[in-house]
Amino acid sequence: MSHFSFFNPISNELDVVEQKLFENINTSLALLDEASAHLIKAGGKRIRPGFALLAARMYMTSLERAIPLAVTLELIHMASLVHDDVIDNSETRRGADTVKKRWGNRMSIYAGDYILARSLAVVNEYNRPDVVDVLADASMRICEGEIKQMLSCYDVEQGLKDYLRRIQCKTALLISVSCQLGAMISAAPPQEIEALKKYGYYVGMTFQITDDILDLVADEKTLGKPTGNDIRQGIITLPVIYALRFLPDRYKFKTMLSQPDICRSETANIINMVVESGGIEYAYEVSRKYAYLAQQQLLLLPDKPEKQILSDIADFILIRNF
Amino acid sequence: MSHFSFFNPISNELDVVEQKLFENINTSLALLDEASAHLIKAGGKRIRPGFALLAARMYMTSLERAIPLAVTLELIHMASLVHDDVIDNSETRRGADTVKKRWGNRMSIYAGDYILARSLAVVNEYNRPDVVDVLADASMRICEGEIKQMLSCYDVEQGLKDYLRRIQCKTALLISVSCQLGAMISAAPPQEIEALKKYGYYVGMTFQITDDILDLVADEKTLGKPTGNDIRQGIITLPVIYALRFLPDRYKFKTMLSQPDICRSETANIINMVVESGGIEYAYEVSRKYAYLAQQQLLLLPDKPEKQILSDIADFILIRNF
Numbered sequence: 001m002s003h004f005s006f007f008n009p010i011s012n013e014l015d016v017v018e019q020k021l022f023e024n025i026n027t028s029l030a031l032l033d034e035a036s037a038h039l040i041k042a043g044g045k046r047i048r049p050g051f052a053l054l055a056a057r058m059y060m061t062s063l064e065r066a067i068p069l070a071v072t073l074e075l076i077h078m079a080s081l082v083h084d085d086v087i088d089n090s091e092t093r094r095g096a097d098t099v100k101k102r103w104g105n106r107m108s109i110y111a112g113d114y115i116l117a118r119s120l121a122v123v124n125e126y127n128r129p130d131v132v133d134v135l136a137d138a139s140m141r142i143c144e145g146e147i148k149q150m151l152s153c154y155d156v157e158q159g160l161k162d163y164l165r166r167i168q169c170k171t172a173l174l175i176s177v178s179c180q181l182g183a184m185i186s187a188a189p190p191q192e193i194e195a196l197k198k199y200g201y202y203v204g205m206t207f208q209i210t211d212d213i214l215d216l217v218a219d220e221k222t223l224g225k226p227t228g229n230d231i232r233q234g235i236i237t238l239p240v241i242y243a244l245r246f247l248p249d250r251y252k253f254k255t256m257l258s259q260p261d262i263c264r265s266e267t268a269n270i271i272n273m274v275v276e277s278g279g280i281e282y283a284y285e286v287s288r289k290y291a292y293l294a295q296q297q298l299l300l301l302p303d304k305p306e307k308q309i310l311s312d313i314a315d316f317i318l319i320r321n322f
Numbered sequence: 323m324s325h326f327s328f329f330n331p332i333s334n335e336l337d338v339v340e341q342k343l344f345e346n347i348n349t350s351l352a353l354l355d356e357a358s359a360h361l362i363k364a365g366g367k368r369i370r371p372g373f374a375l376l377a378a379r380m381y382m383t384s385l386e387r388a389i390p391l392a393v394t395l396e397l398i399h400m401a402s403l404v405h406d407d408v409i410d411n412s413e414t415r416r417g418a419d420t421v422k423k424r425w426g427n428r429m430s431i432y433a434g435d436y437i438l439a440r441s442l443a444v445v446n447e448y449n450r451p452d453v454v455d456v457l458a459d460a461s462m463r464i465c466e467g468e469i470k471q472m473l474s475c476y477d478v479e480q481g482l483k484d485y486l487r488r489i490q491c492k493t494a495l496l497i498s499v500s501c502q503l504g505a506m507i508s509a510a511p512p513q514e515i516e517a518l519k520k521y522g523y524y525v526g527m528t529f530q531i532t533d534d535i536l537d538l539v540a541d542e543k544t545l546g547k548p549t550g551n552d553i554r555q556g557i558i559t560l561p562v563i564y565a566l567r568f569l570p571d572r573y574k575f576k577t578m579l580s581q582p583d584i585c586r587s588e589t590a591n592i593i594n595m596v597v598e599s600g601g602i603e604y605a606y607e608v609s610r611k612y613a614y615l616a617q618q619q620l621l622l623l624p625d626k627p628e629k630q631i632l633s634d635i636a637d638f639i640l641i642r643n644f
Contacts, residue, residue, distance in 0.1 A: 109405045113461070127451045
């Protein structure tokens, strides 16, 4: 398990989270365990647990009490990944060795549902209906975001607002909730809970925008997958929205992007057009603004070592892999 | 909305539940609303809300407080129906006009996830972590049941215990939880909560066994769908398990049942063989035993009009459509 080096000060706790993740998917059904264990092993940076633990540590010395929350957040994130694997008959299968590919759509559904129910059981240990409320609300909005993304594929008429609302639900919300709940279970003052919630939101927006930039221009080795995945799937991201508006040849570009076949066969050309339009610089500028807003929220927090780490993370997300 | 005539004394409350179901799926996304509204309109007998309201009314005069619970239970049931609609590429589409058929697998996933999150938000209004715990636990076991059913298709080596465990998760559990939680939110005495929980479990078992019998021998008009659906899908139910063990020609029968093609092309023959084996009478006998156990639990409850209704329901489920 390799996580962000920023998480080194909480690496012991993240190891406990890792172990609890495995414990929590231990059922009487070998196949379900295997499907979930496969997912845990596939890893990820455990960003949500990391944020929750850092936020909690601003207000508690021992993080034992924050572990179930960290586990819950990662389980919710994992469940959404499993459900994302479910594909339509018409859809091209993704390259990765997904739960879906190995066990079929139905298994993905039930494994995701199981993990969600388990996450609820874990977080319910706090006896904190206010915490459950935040998660229930976030879960609904995450679903809305997924549906919005699905419906907006190949839709060349969408604008900046559509994109921002979508990535807010898709990414920023759960990171925001991670910071917020880390503070909530540690009895932080209300205005600092709010600042951490907003910090998480702005960092989450920065994270998704830079992710979307990387999908277009990253080195494939660093990215670990081919660039242009979003283009191929018809997911219209910020640099593309800019190109749709400002590219001299935007009418041709629009026609290309609205056709799934062209998006798949002309991916490299489309990326070149986005780069030429200046869309990458524009998206980078927007992400820089969100990172700045995240830093502003940190000014409202007490001076603790974790505050510096959160600040460093916001800086890093912005410049990673450029 | 036509419900059980047994529910007439609580029909006003069930109307409120119906209205709240619509209110609870009112989102900012027209397509999600449409998908969910479609599902609510498709109806169902609202059995779970009915049980919860009846159990609650044994201990409260006004049922207002029980409405959110009734809504939650039906939302959870609906979410499981939506997720059941998700099909594999290899699977034959079912006849009904499912959410899946109209909006694709992805929409089914997200609509189901959304409805689940919404159900959590609704039940969380009670500020009762013990209630949330019961639901989280039930949700996990329902998933396990679904996976067990999926894995046991065409498995001719399964026995009585496998079947009973499966229908316990698939059906009995949520009915049991409906009765239990109806009593829990009404501050019923612990031993009566337990009796209602067990009553619901036994009635749920009776319900699923008779459902499985009807799938084989019902009049198609009464059933509203062709008989033999379980056979065609490879779902091995109690009468079939009996035939697998006691039919003189059981080796041939076994070979037939383990082949999906034969299950589809020889459905009528397979049903005849089950009938000849005496499997229907056997399954009926087992369901009668569960109905008896349900009645025994009612003896532990105070003499209220609802107790008589619950008793009548157990009787009725046993004899419906025979």
